[in-house]
Amino acid sequence: MHPYTKVKDLRTNVETLATAEVLNGKIDLFIKAYLQQLNHATSVGKEALDNFK
Numbered sequence: 001m002h003p004y005t006k007v008k009d010l011r012t013n014v015e016t017l018a019t020a021e022v023l024n025g026k027i028d029l030f031i032k033a034y035l036q037q038l039n040h041a042t043s044v045g046k047e048a049l050d051n052f053k
Contacts, residue, residue, distance in 0.1 A: 012037050 007022045008015035012033040016022065022030075 009033065 005019065006015050006017055007019050009030050012030070014030055014033040016029060018026070
């Protein structure tokens with residue numbers, strides 16, 4: 001991973017310094033940001049976001 005120390009989703013502009021965790025599958029931060037963006041754009045409903053943890 002050297003020299004990169006950051007993972008960034010260009011669609012949502014969410015980023016984290018925990019590269020090893022992301023590679024191990026801990027992507028909840030990115031999924032939640034995407035769902036929030038989708039909710040904002042399409043008014044899907046708050047319940048879908050509240051159920052995702």
